[in-house]
Amino acid sequence: MEVGVAIPGEAIGPDVGKIKEFVVTAEGLGMTHVVIADHVLGADPAYHEGWKRSYTNATFSHEPFTLFSYLAGATTTIRFMTGILILPQRQTALVAKQAAELDLISGGRFQMGIGVGWNTVEYESLNEDFHTRGARSAEQIEVMRALWTQDSIDFEGTWHHIHGAGINPKPVQQPIPVWIAGASQAAIKRAAEIGDGWIGSPMESDMAKHGEMVDQLKSYASEFGRDMDTLGIDGRLSLTNGDPDSHISDAKAWGELGATTITISLSNNTPFDEGLQEAQQIANAL
Numbered sequence: 001m002e003v004g005v006a007i008p009g010e011a012i013g014p015d016v017g018k019i020k021e022f023v024v025t026a027e028g029l030g031m032t033h034v035v036i037a038d039h040v041l042g043a044d045p046a047y048h049e050g051w052k053r054s055y056t057n058a059t060f061s062h063e064p065f066t067l068f069s070y071l072a073g074a075t076t077t078i079r080f081m082t083g084i085l086i087l088p089q090r091q092t093a094l095v096a097k098q099a100a101e102l103d104l105i106s107g108g109r110f111q112m113g114i115g116v117g118w119n120t121v122e123y124e125s126l127n128e129d130f131h132t133r134g135a136r137s138a139e140q141i142e143v144m145r146a147l148w149t150q151d152s153i154d155f156e157g158t159w160h161h162i163h164g165a166g167i168n169p170k171p172v173q174q175p176i177p178v179w180i181a182g183a184s185q186a187a188i189k190r191a192a193e194i195g196d197g198w199i200g201s202p203m204e205s206d207m208a209k210h211g212e213m214v215d216q217l218k219s220y221a222s223e224f225g226r227d228m229d230t231l232g233i234d235g236r237l238s239l240t241n242g243d244p245d246s247h248i249s250d251a252k253a254w255g256e257l258g259a260t261t262i263t264i265s266l267s268n269n270t271p272f273d274e275g276l277q278e279a280q281q282i283a284n285a286l
Helices: 016-028 064-072 092-105 120-125 133-149 185-193 207-223 244-257 272-285
Strands: 001-008 033-037 079-082 112-116 153-156 160-163 180-181 197-199 230-238 261-265
Touching: 001 272, 016 064, 016 092, 033 064, 033 112, 033 261, 064 079, 064 160, 079 120, 079 180, 092 112, 092 133, 133 153, 133 180, 133 197, 180 185, 185 197, 207 230, 207 244, 244 261, 244 272
Parallel strands: 001 033, 001 261, 033 079, 079 112, 112 180, 180 197, 197 230, 230 261
Antiparallel strands: 153 160
16 A cells, blocks of 8 residues: 655645655655645635635645645655646546646656535636536536547537547546545545545544545445456545554554555644654555
8 A cells, every 4th residue: 555645735825845855755755646636716705704614715725736836846756746636626528638748747656536626616707607516527527638648539428528629738648647635425436436436524523434435435346347456546544633552553444445546635733853763654654
């Protein structure tokens, strides 16, 4: 099981030099991948009365394609994964182009983790339909894979109409792996049907519930005639709660569930070098 870490973008803030130091250190410690979240806009609680979410317009959220392209030049082996890119609020062909460029720049080290998001304010501000986001994301994946692997595509869908057009340059990976995140039945089913992998929920700490979701994933995969060997599982582990022994125990539990990778989120209250050392200890224990 490969072990990676989430970039603590909010804890580090706008200092991209420190982010580079974090990623270079993670690579040196043997981490296989780094993950960053995606939000284009945050809601202003002063305007949106009753806003209860922790993510707001005051929260740091770096743009994944731009930041990863910068980090690709400072690293050689570590992979870059969006965790997650809110795909349905972005223009599909543009995402395909940006992803292809990042994959080329990094030498084939990009892995696209996608989800449908939750922020209605963000969707409205970006002029995208919140209510069709699940179905649109499935069509978007189909369009991107075509653009990554064909010189010219002819696609007529519900939301996409592309005829006699393509992108160049193409990505190194043919196609770029697309992993689907989500704890809902619909998201797990999409991952089993069309995803290259499923990403566990970083908000859930109960391993029993993670186990239930993995069982659902396996059931859907069987329904679609997919071998689980072709479907990766990225387990999520937070160091915010618990102690080192419980963290190792949970990581091993993910392995027993069939996780192929695990992504560790560090505590915002711990210096990142200490957090990375614990992540390395977890990796060594597996």
